[in-house]
Amino acid sequence: MSTIRxxxxxxxxxxxxxxxAISHPEKVSKSTLKKVxxxxxxxxxxxxxxxxxxxxxxxxxxxxxxxxxxxxxFTTVIKxxxxxxxxxxxxxxxxxxxxxxxxxxxxxxxxxxxxADGIIQLRPYTKDDSALPIDFVSAVNASGCxxxxxxxxxxxxxxxxxxxxxxLISIGHKRIGVISGLVKNPHSIDRLRGYKRxxxxxxxxxxxxxxxxxxxxxxxxxxxxxxxCRIPVEQRPTAVFCMNDEMAIGAIKGFxxxxxxxxxxxxxxxxxDLEFSKYCDPALTTVSQPAEMIGKKSAELLFxxxxxxxxxxxxxxxxxxxxxxxxxSVPQP
Amino acid sequence: MSTIRxxxxxxxxxxxxxxxAISHPEKVSKSTLKKVxxxxxxxxxxxxxxxxxxxxxxxxxxxxxxxxxxxxxFTTVIKxxxxxxxxxxxxxxxxxxxxxxxxxxxxxxxxxxxxADGIIQLRPYTKDDSALPIDFVSAVNASGCxxxxxxxxxxxxxxxxxxxxxxLISIGHKRIGVISGLVKNPHSIDRLRGYKRxxxxxxxxxxxxxxxxxxxxxxxxxxxxxxxCRIPVEQRPTAVFCMNDEMAIGAIKGFxxxxxxxxxxxxxxxxxDLEFSKYCDPALTTVSQPAEMIGKKSAELLFxxxxxxxxxxxxxxxxxxxxxxxxxSVPQP
DNA sequence: TAACGCATGTCAACAATTCGAGATGTTTCT
DNA sequence: AGAAACATCTCGAATTGTTGACATGCGTTA
Numbered sequence: 001m002s003t004i005r006x007x008x009x010x011x012x013x014x015x016x017x018x019x020x021a022i023s024h025p026e027k028v029s030k031s032t033l034k035k036v037x038x039x040x041x042x043x044x045x046x047x048x049x050x051x052x053x054x055x056x057x058x059x060x061x062x063x064x065x066x067x068x069x070x071x072x073x074f075t076t077v078i079k080x081x082x083x084x085x086x087x088x089x090x091x092x093x094x095x096x097x098x099x100x101x102x103x104x105x106x107x108x109x110x111x112x113x114x115x116a117d118g119i120i121q122l123r124p125y126t127k128d129d130s131a132l133p134i135d136f137v138s139a140v141n142a143s144g145c146x147x148x149x150x151x152x153x154x155x156x157x158x159x160x161x162x163x164x165x166x167x168l169i170s171i172g173h174k175r176i177g178v179i180s181g182l183v184k185n186p187h188s189i190d191r192l193r194g195y196k197r198x199x200x201x202x203x204x205x206x207x208x209x210x211x212x213x214x215x216x217x218x219x220x221x222x223x224x225x226x227x228x229c230r231i232p233v234e235q236r237p238t239a240v241f242c243m244n245d246e247m248a249i250g251a252i253k254g255f256x257x258x259x260x261x262x263x264x265x266x267x268x269x270x271x272x273d274l275e276f277s278k279y280c281d282p283a284l285t286t287v288s289q290p291a292e293m294i295g296k297k298s299a300e301l302l303f304x305x306x307x308x309x310x311x312x313x314x315x316x317x318x319x320x321x322x323x324x325x326x327x328x329s330v331p332q333p
Numbered sequence: 334m335s336t337i338r339x340x341x342x343x344x345x346x347x348x349x350x351x352x353x354a355i356s357h358p359e360k361v362s363k364s365t366l367k368k369v370x371x372x373x374x375x376x377x378x379x380x381x382x383x384x385x386x387x388x389x390x391x392x393x394x395x396x397x398x399x400x401x402x403x404x405x406x407f408t409t410v411i412k413x414x415x416x417x418x419x420x421x422x423x424x425x426x427x428x429x430x431x432x433x434x435x436x437x438x439x440x441x442x443x444x445x446x447x448x449a450d451g452i453i454q455l456r457p458y459t460k461d462d463s464a465l466p467i468d469f470v471s472a473v474n475a476s477g478c479x480x481x482x483x484x485x486x487x488x489x490x491x492x493x494x495x496x497x498x499x500x501l502i503s504i505g506h507k508r509i510g511v512i513s514g515l516v517k518n519p520h521s522i523d524r525l526r527g528y529k530r531x532x533x534x535x536x537x538x539x540x541x542x543x544x545x546x547x548x549x550x551x552x553x554x555x556x557x558x559x560x561x562c563r564i565p566v567e568q569r570p571t572a573v574f575c576m577n578d579e580m581a582i583g584a585i586k587g588f589x590x591x592x593x594x595x596x597x598x599x600x601x602x603x604x605x606d607l608e609f610s611k612y613c614d615p616a617l618t619t620v621s622q623p624a625e626m627i628g629k630k631s632a633e634l635l636f637x638x639x640x641x642x643x644x645x646x647x648x649x650x651x652x653x654x655x656x657x658x659x660x661x662s663v664p665q666p
Numbered sequence: 667t668a669a670c671g672c673a674t675g676t677c678a679a680c681a682a683t684t685c686g687a688g689a690t691g692t693t694t695c696t
Numbered sequence: 697a698g699a700a701a702c703a704t705c706t707c708g709a710a711t712t713g714t715t716g717a718c719a720t721g722c723g724t725t726a
Contacts, residue, residue, distance in 0.1 A: 003713060014675045019715060029673060044469075049446040051713035054387040055680060061448075069427075070408045078402075082429070091443065094402075094427040096415070110424065113382035115394075336681060347707045352683055362705060384681035388712060 002043040011039035022047060061091040062302060063107050063116045067123045069096040073272055073291055074122055077142060080295020081120060088303060090117070097123075111137040118302045124186035125149070138305045142298035143289070145186035151305065151314040153298040157187060160287045160320045161194025161241070162201075164269050167322065168239045169202045172330045173267065177210040177237035179224040179247050185216075191243050191271065210237050214247045221250025228266075229258050238266065238331035245270035245277045245286055252280065252327065267328040273321075282326035290318050335376040344372035355380065394424040395635060396440050396449045400456045402429040406605055406624055407455055410475060413628020414453060421636060423450070430456075444470040451635045457519035458482070471638045475631035476622070478519040484638065484647040486631040490520060493620045493653045494527025494574070497602050500655065501572045502535045505663045506600065510543040510570035512557040512580050518549075524576050524604065543570050547580045554583025561599075562591050571599065571664035578603035578610045578619055585613065585660065600661040606654075615659035623651050 008015045013032055021028045021036040028036070039045070053059050064081055066074050078094065085092045093116060095107035110116040118138035125141055125148045141152040148154075168176050178195060181188040196206055212227045214220030221242060228236060242248035248270030252262050260266055262282055270277060273288035297316050304311045341348045346365055354361045354369040361369070372378070386392050397414055399407050411427065418425050426449060428440035443449040451471035458474055458481045474485040481487075501509050511528060514521040529539055545560045547553030554575065561569060575581035581603035585595050593599055595615055603610060606621035630649050637644045 005713075015713090016676080016715075017674060019713095020674085023715085027673080032673080046442075046445045048387075048713055049443075049448045050383070050387045050390075050392060051447075051680095052715080053448075054383045054682095054712090055714050055716090057383075057680080059383060069411075070403055070405055072403055075403045075429075078429070086439075091426065091448070093424065094429075096408075096411070096427075106419075109379075110382075112379045114384075115382045115386075115424070337683095338681075348682080349684075349708080350706060353706090356683085360705080365705080381681055384712095385683080387680090387714095388682050388684095390712080 002045045004045070004047065006043055007036065007039045007045050010043060011035045057114070058306075059114055059116050060089065061093055061116045062299075062306075063093045063095050063110055063119045065095045065097050065104055065107055065119060065121045065123070067097055067099050069094065072274055073143075073289070076291035077122060077295040077298075080292035080297075081142075081299040082295075083292075084296050084299035084303070090303075099123075108137060118306050120298050120302055125152075126184070126186055138302060140298045140302040140305065143291075143294050145190050148315075151301055151311065153294050153301060153316040153318065155289055155294075155320045156317050157190035158194040158197065160271070160322070161191040161243075162198045163194075163320075163322050164271070164287060165195050165198035165241055166201070167324070168241065168267060168269065168328065169198060169204070171328070173237075173239040174204060174331075175207075175210065175235075175237040175239075176204075177228055177240040178212070179221060179240060179242040179251060180211060180213050181216045181243045181247075183213050188243055195241060209235075214243075216244050216246060218246045218250040221247030221252075222254040223250075225251045225254025225258065225260075229255075229260070236266075239328065240266060240268050242268060242270050245272045245274045245284060248284055248286070248327070249277070249280050252282075252284075263327050263329040264332065267331070269328060273323060278325065285325045285328040286323055288321040288323050290320070293318055334381075335378045337378070337380065339376055340369065340372045340378050343376060344368040390447070391639075392447055392449050393422065394426055394449045395632075395639075396426045396428050396443055396452045398428045398430050398437055398440055398452060398454045398456070400430055400432050402427065405607055406476075406622070409624035410455060410628040410631075413625035413630075414475075414632040415628075416625075417629050417632035417636070423636075432456075441470060451639050453631050453635055458485075459517070459519055471635060473631045473635040473638065476624075476627050478523050481648075484634055484644065486627050486634060486649040486651065488622055488627075488653050489650050490523035491527040491530065493604070493655070494524040494576075495531045496527075496653075496655050497604070497620060498528050498531035498574055499534070500657070501574065501600060501602065501661065502531060502537070504661070506570075506572040507537060507664075508540075508543065508568075508570040508572075509537075510561055510573040511545070512554060512573060512575040512584060513544060513546050514549045514576045514580075516546050521576055528574055542568075547576075549577050549579060551579045551583040554580030554585075555587040556583075558584045558587025558591065558593075562588075562593070572661065573599060573601050575601060575603050578605045578607045578617060581617055581619070581660070582610070582613050585615070585617075596660050596662040597665065600664070602661060606656060611658065618658045618661040619656055621654040621656050623653070626651055 004015055004018050008018045013036060017028060017032060018036050021033050025033055062085060064078060082092050097103045108119065111119055121139060121141045122143060124144040139150055141148045141150060144152050144154050145157060165176060180192060199206055212224045214224050240251060242251055248268050252268055255262055255266060262268055270284045270286035273286045277284040277286055301311055337348055337351050341351045346369060350361060350365060351369055354366050358366055395418060397411060415425050430436045444452055454472060454474045455476060457477040472483055474481045474483060477485050477487050478490060498509060513525060532539055545557045547557050573584060575584055581601055585601055588595055588599060595601055603617045603619035606619045610617040610619055634644055
């Protein structure tokens, strides 16, 4: 492989001139530029980015920590991140952590050892979170929750959940069940708070007997439907607030197989607005997150931090959209 | 951030000794090793990998070109790749190409500019494929097709398809339809060849009126079911060979909604064995690819190439498993 | 002719590794 | 005992590809 030295020889100029011809062509006379370009072409020269990075003390690479790379919501966020990174000529290294903090630490090591310039963490930060020693690295949290101790871009989970439940109440529901994610998960905590807030506002008492825990998966949604079917009809909720779309879709499938008609007998709402959610039967009423925008904003924020600019805001709360489709209706009398 | 120089000062030894203490501790006396480690700890020293990579002329990083990062089959292959790479201390950069050759070229540039040491391409190679100028970079093709002009790890699509169709014939089917992927796709081409080979062996004539083109998506499978329903019953196939699971599941959904019972009225087979395929109703008869093994093998192969060893084999064809579940049965008389 | 601008060249710096050489200590042989 | 041979450990210096600060040389203009 040819180096800048070979080019300088072939073009009969100094190394510095070649370097300038590449990165600051305006500082080089047209005739030399021509010579240099000809030599570059002839030798098929490609600047060694490794050396460049080394010299400039930046890796031109950021890491995105993804808990689950197959999750469609994340891939959309990543798309937003990549768009911004690409404009800057920065590579995006996807770190599939599979919810393992060991793997997460491995990726953080990349930043500590200068192989990457910063990190975007795509998971909610929990209070006792030791995984990310952020003091030494540039990091941004995307699609997390309140109280993240470092810069973040997210939605207001509390208000979003509240809006959903407010809607259910407004169309006449009084007993509203919940299929929660894992109860320790910050998203679950925030969304449950929103749920409670809406109840309180309407003067409905919270009843933990119609709240069940899932794990955000399709199957846990299906299981949860059994939980509700075991409740005597008169005590059974007329609507169920699911903390994500996957569980909502699982629940719909479960209820349908037990002869519960959605939305006639039971209204169901989701959270996330997956691609599939508008096609399922019935189309799901849900909360749409601005996933791509979350990605873009968090990348922009990270680059500000890497550049050493103190960002004007260190917490961006982006607006959500509540989408009413066919899985909700007024309760049967 | 502290450098090796700071450590050498703190430990009162030379830089060379610190370097050895880290990478060849057995060559350093115990007393110096102690001093050095103490200094490293005190200064929180982390070796600058960028500098290391630069010196060693390797980036310790490989790129995996993925057409669609949300595809479960690919994520399993990636898991296999990551496992092997991790053992070697090499990072895996996921390049989501979204089937754009422009993006693919961007990632190849990483190898040309030494930011990565090699590439694993996760898509079938087509004849007129200009995207990967492999002459200059270490590259391996994974889960592609026959006639890939550079080292590859794959299954035998032709034989796999043949095995499926042989089975359908063996249980009594004589008219077997096809839901193909895009007809120019090498996978479609190979699988269709296997289909034809099985027909020929059984003395059944090929009939292109019961072959329809999809695009490997759920929706195209559903559409295809309409295509078959429009065929008069007596000319309609008794079994349909789908070129992947997604389309098979779409087709099952489509047929069921039109009152066609699977497998009583019609047998359906898939290809890939997605996680979901054993849970769908009826559970799908399909071809299981050794996805994780494909990942592992291709990573091992790539590392051999990077190390300059000429691999003993440049084409690995891994065995598949044909899994008979509930979506196939003997045809109705 | 001094001052200036422009194009180009020289050289140091970046952080780590590695080779050859030197220093020190240990064993073996006469 | 003294010297030679050897082993072990450590160090200095060169090396890697690129960049940017500074220097140089040349022609133009005040």
